Amino acid sequence: MVDFDPAIINKTFETTEPVEVNADWIQHYCEVVGETNPLYVDEEAAKKGPFGGVIAPPSYAVTFRNGRHFFEHVPRFGRRGFDAGKDVEFVAPIRPGDKITLSSAVKEIYEKTGRSGSMVFVVIRSTLKNQKGEVVAHIDHRFMNRP
Amino acid sequence: MSTILDLHTHSEASEDSRAPVEAYLNWIKLRHAERPLDGIVLTEHRQFNRDADYRHLEDKYGQMVLRASEVETNYGHMLVFGVNEDIVRRFDFANVRLDAQTLINEVARMGGIVVPCHPGRPNIGLYEHYQSKPPLENVVAVEALNGGSRKGEDERSAELIRKFGYAATGGSDSHLVSLIGLCATRFETDIKTIDDLVRELKAGAYQPADFRQRRKPVPQAVEVETR
Numbered sequence: 001m002v003d004f005d006p007a008i009i010n011k012t013f014e015t016t017e018p019v020e021v022n023a024d025w026i027q028h029y030c031e032v033v034g035e036t037n038p039l040y041v042d043e044e045a046a047k048k049g050p051f052g053g054v055i056a057p058p059s060y061a062v063t064f065r066n067g068r069h070f071f072e073h074v075p076r077f078g079r080r081g082f083d084a085g086k087d088v089e090f091v092a093p094i095r096p097g098d099k100i101t102l103s104s105a106v107k108e109i110y111e112k113t114g115r116s117g118s119m120v121f122v123v124i125r126s127t128l129k130n131q132k133g134e135v136v137a138h139i140d141h142r143f144m145n146r147p
Numbered sequence: 148m149s150t151i152l153d154l155h156t157h158s159e160a161s162e163d164s165r166a167p168v169e170a171y172l173n174w175i176k177l178r179h180a181e182r183p184l185d186g187i188v189l190t191e192h193r194q195f196n197r198d199a200d201y202r203h204l205e206d207k208y209g210q211m212v213l214r215a216s217e218v219e220t221n222y223g224h225m226l227v228f229g230v231n232e233d234i235v236r237r238f239d240f241a242n243v244r245l246d247a248q249t250l251i252n253e254v255a256r257m258g259g260i261v262v263p264c265h266p267g268r269p270n271i272g273l274y275e276h277y278q279s280k281p282p283l284e285n286v287v288a289v290e291a292l293n294g295g296s297r298k299g300e301d302e303r304s305a306e307l308i309r310k311f312g313y314a315a316t317g318g319s320d321s322h323l324v325s326l327i328g329l330c331a332t333r334f335e336t337d338i339k340t341i342d343d344l345v346r347e348l349k350a351g352a353y354q355p356a357d358f359r360q361r362r363k364p365v366p367q368a369v370e371v372e373t374r
Contacts, residue, residue: 001242110162111243112192113219115269118243121162 002111002120002147004075010105013073018099018131019064026056026096029063055093061128061137062088064102070124074143075109077120081145084121089138092130099131107140111147120145150338151356152211153187153331155226155264155290155318160199161192164322168201171327172208182328182358186211188228188344190264190318193218193241195230213341216240217264222247222283223271226290226318229259229345251285260348262316264290267303274303282311288348291315292355294329295322316348317355331356 023043030041035057038045046054094100107125111118121144128137156171157164168189175184187210189196194216201212215228218240225247227234234257238245251261266273266289273289291304292315308315317330335352338344347353 001244110193110241113224113243113271115271117270 002077002109004077004109008075008106009109010107012103012105014067014070015103016065016067016101018101021056021094021096021098021100023054023096026054026060029060030057033057033059051093051095053095055095058090058137059088060094061090062086062139064100064128066102066104066126070104073104073106074124075106075122077122077145078147081143084142084144086142087140089140090136091138092134092136094128094130094136098136100136101129102126103129118147120147148335148337150185150334150336151183151331152213152334152338152344153184153319153321153328154215154228154262154316155190155217155293155320155330156187156327157191157217157320157322158189160189160194160196161322163192166322166324166327168212169204169208170324171321172204172210172212174324174327175210176208178328181360182331184210184328184331185338186213187327188213188215188318190215190217190226193243195227195235195240197230197235211339213344215341218245218250219243219271220245220247220250222263222276222280223266223268223273224264225250226262226264227254227259228262228348229254229341231258233257234259248283251283255285258345260287260345262288262290262348264318265293265296265300265304265320266290266307267296267300267305268293272300272303274307277307286311286313287351288314288316290318290355292317292330292357294319294326294359314348314351314353315355316353317357329357329359331358 039049040057043054104126108123111120124141126139158168205212216230217226254261263273316332319326319329321327333354333356334347
């Protein structure tokens with residue numbers, strides 16, 4: 001079995017400074033990705049919608065960066081590896097004026113075998129919260145290492 | 148009476164699949180003419196999803212949903228059917244270096260059966276391990292057709308089956324909804340429960356079924372005179 005200190009699992013190693021969301025950023029993001037849903041881009045239409053105003057598209061959650069030292073805390077097994085993808089769970093809308101922080105912890109470490117040999121996966125979970133302490137999204141970053 | 152089951156599938160309970168079980172069943176309903184399944188067996192990676200309850204989906208879609216596991220051993224990946232409390236206590240399914248011979252013998256003793264899957268696959272298939280290690284004892288069947296096979300892998304599996312006289316199964320190994328049921332196993336009898344399935348797998352009266360669509364041959368180019 002892969003050798004690591006189980007105490008690191010679920011232990012938050014980093015929390016970023018809050019980043020304030022503004023309507024312009026949401027607008028720019030929508031332009032870049034081609035998003036035209038009025039809930040995200042039309043203040044007047046959004047006011048009549050279920051959220052009472054503009055919100056960010058769910059995928060906007062992935063634009064928040066981890067801290068400068070994020071990768072220093074990702075355990076490595078072996079010399080080679082790569083980013084094996086991200087899973088995003090959207091929990092609550094992100095609105096203009098929200099101040100978003102990311103807290104990151106090692107969620108899971110597991111080993112598997114495949115056509116190309118052994119692999120060790122490290123999953124880092126970043127939890128996004130707003131200024132009220134409400135969770136707005138979880139992002140699981142999956143890193144593959146070749147032992 | 149016969150039963151067609153996809154014996155090798157992964158739902159979102161496996162870390163590398165995003166396929167909800169209901170989406171699989173809905174896809175089978177939509178494609179039943181091409182893939183005439185009676186049910187699927189969920190074989191999640193390195194775990195047994197013992198608490199999952201799919202009875203409401205079985206009722207809704209008229210398909211059977213049985214549960215098994217895919218584990219990793221020193222002879223490659225293997226499907227474990229008939230997983231019970233004794234088996235779960237005896238083996239750590241998260242261990243990617245399980246001893247294959249012990250697994251086969253002990254699972255059989257505890258009422259289940261182990262079927263090596265994608266045996267023709269490099270590194271994690273029986274064929275490659277048999278080149279450097281003695282053949283395993285008490286293997287009843289191996290997976291002859293796997294929906295995720297690359298060129299040559301099913302052929303190596305067939306060679307192994309001919310050489311050792313194993314019974315042959317089929318499974319899609321689907322991790323995506325649209326791949327469900329591409330390969331399956333046709334049993335000669337009715338199967339309604341996991342106990343029925345284990346009994347029939349041990350008995351050997353079944354055949355792999357291939358529902359993969361073949362690509363149409365590319366038409367020959369016609370020579371055209373140009374000036």
